[in-house]
Amino acid sequence: MSEAIRDQAHALLDRAERLGRGEVKRLARALDGEGSLPLREAVVAEARRRGVELPDEAAGWQGKRLLRLARGHEEAARVRTNPIMRDEAFTCLHCGAEVPPMGHTARDHCPHCLRSLHVDVVPGDRANPCGGLMDPVGVELAGERVTIHYRCRACGEQHRNKALLDGAQPDTWRAIVALSKGEG
Numbered sequence: 001m002s003e004a005i006r007d008q009a010h011a012l013l014d015r016a017e018r019l020g021r022g023e024v025k026r027l028a029r030a031l032d033g034e035g036s037l038p039l040r041e042a043v044v045a046e047a048r049r050r051g052v053e054l055p056d057e058a059a060g061w062q063g064k065r066l067l068r069l070a071r072g073h074e075e076a077a078r079v080r081t082n083p084i085m086r087d088e089a090f091t092c093l094h095c096g097a098e099v100p101p102m103g104h105t106a107r108d109h110c111p112h113c114l115r116s117l118h119v120d121v122v123p124g125d126r127a128n129p130c131g132g133l134m135d136p137v138g139v140e141l142a143g144e145r146v147t148i149h150y151r152c153r154a155c156g157e158q159h160r161n162k163a164l165l166d167g168a169q170p171d172t173w174r175a176i177v178a179l180s181k182g183e184g
């Protein structure tokens with residue numbers, strides 16, 4: 001798939017997510033023209049990357065139907081408000097630390113280097129196919145709550161995760177302080 005087509009699909013979906021139904025109809029015409037199958041395939045791929053489940057034959061659908069379903073990302077994410085929180089042991093891909101499960105909530109980052117993986121749509125659901133390594137880029141302190149800001153190396157998406165300050169293996173305070181000084 002060419003990069004230009006992928007960018008075009010990306011832009012189409014971004015617009016479709018913001019538009020009302022009538023406007024989507026107009027936008028969808030770009031998907032129904034002669035020779036637009038590669039673009040429809042790119043839209044299906046991009047929608048899947050954003051967490052929307054579409055069958056393979058979706059690339060053959062009418063543009064209007066395809067865009068309506070492809071833009072369902074937000075709705076789909078909202079339905080999963082009570083995901084099964086998966087709490088698993090893992091080996092950190094950045095620093096190699098063996099990280100045990102938390103026991104009471106889903107652990108989403110390494111307590112040593114604070115790196116995370118882009119695997120969730122809703123925290124703990126492991127439904128995001130991106131899988132990129134997420135770097136901590138900043139930290140926010142509000143009372144006793146510490147929030148770590150992340151950016152995905154693979155897709156650039158930004159996220160926030162709560163720092164884990166207690167439990168069997170809390171986040172290393174030194175790493176949080178370093179991050180707050182911009183040394184993360």
Ligand SMILES: [Zn+2]
Pocket residue numbers: 092093094095096097110111112113114115
């Ligand atoms: Zn690590």
Ligand SMILES: [Zn+2]
Pocket residue numbers: 118130131132152153154155156157
């Ligand atoms: Zn990502």
